[in-house]
């Protein structure tokens with residue numbers, strides 16, 4: 001037998017209470033019983049999004065709410081800035097162009113965060129730009145972009161800040177209303193600790209105004225229609241009933257732990273992972289602006305990162321992620337978001353030590369684990 005561990009940046013492990021809630025018999029969705037669960041869940045989501053606005057719940061993967069946010073807020077020909085620092089930043093650009101928007105791409109070296117001054121320069125030169133599209137946490141490069149600083153730039157302009165918070169919300173502080181984030185998107189299979197299949201999105205008042213004049217074609221992702229249904233504690237189309245039962249459980253766990261404690265836990269696990277990587281001599285992919293969702297490290301010279309990830313998954317039983325595009329085979333991404341705690345990090349680091357050793361890399365067993373423990377112990381009285 002090989003016990004399996006899931007330490008990828010989505011999907012993430014699901015808590016037992018949520019698994020049991022999702023195993024409940026299906027109830028009909030147009031009933032007071034389901035409406036009650038839905039209402040409670042939608043309220044809890046506002047807590048996690050740190051907003052007074054409605055948080056729409058869509059039956060889709062996270063990309064559904066990315067696409068929905070383009071088609072509901074813009075018209076063909078509208079100009080937007082795309083912060084392209086990785087696969088998910090690139091996705092904002094591809095979706096925008098698919099709907100005929102004019103994208104101003106700002107390319108950022110993979111592993112680096114966007115410099116807000118670069119965004120300001122493009123905004124100043126192009127007053128017609130209607131939005132800045134960015135990731136809070138660019139999962140492909142394990143970078144956290146400076147959202148607060150970007151929000152300060154869009155605030156006084158007729159321009160929205162649209163944030164893909166799919167590995168940001170529930171990981172680190174992103175106070176939507178306080179900072180002035182106009183659109184915040186997330187998905188179920190990351191910090192929300194659920195299986196894939198739900199997308200969430202909240203819009204500021206400013207964003208809802210854009211919605212009134214947007215002309216992109218849309219049907220399934222119709223935010224106005226969803227908001228109207230949400231007021232009646234339901235969804236426009238059949239909701240993913242089981243996932244919403246699970247979501248309620250996961251949100252209750254987050255509420256019980258307290259959002260600030262959830263952020264502190266992610267911060268501790270991330271710092272421990274970075275310290276362990278350093279102790280093992282593994283260079284960080286994003287040393288200057290690392291995301292607390294996942295840590296990317298370069299695999300040592302002479303080690304094939306693709307084979308290492310496969311070995312860890314199939315032989316050792318620990319699923320992590322490799323790199324994409326030009327980082328394929330070169331990096332390892334260790335996720336530490338969602339239903340993850342101290343000993344998941346110990347498993348991740350010790351399995352990396354053992355796998356690297358098997359791959360012929362000289363490793364002092366326990367050196368990474370020890371460095372992680374020095375930080376992880378902060379989590380205990």
Ligand SMILES: *Cc1c(COP(=O)(O)O)cnc(C)c1O
Nearest residue numbers: 010061062063088139166167187
């Ligand atoms: C996982 C992820 C997505 C994509 O979400 P899907 O659920 O696969 O559609 C988008 N953005 C970021 C930052 C992600 O981590």
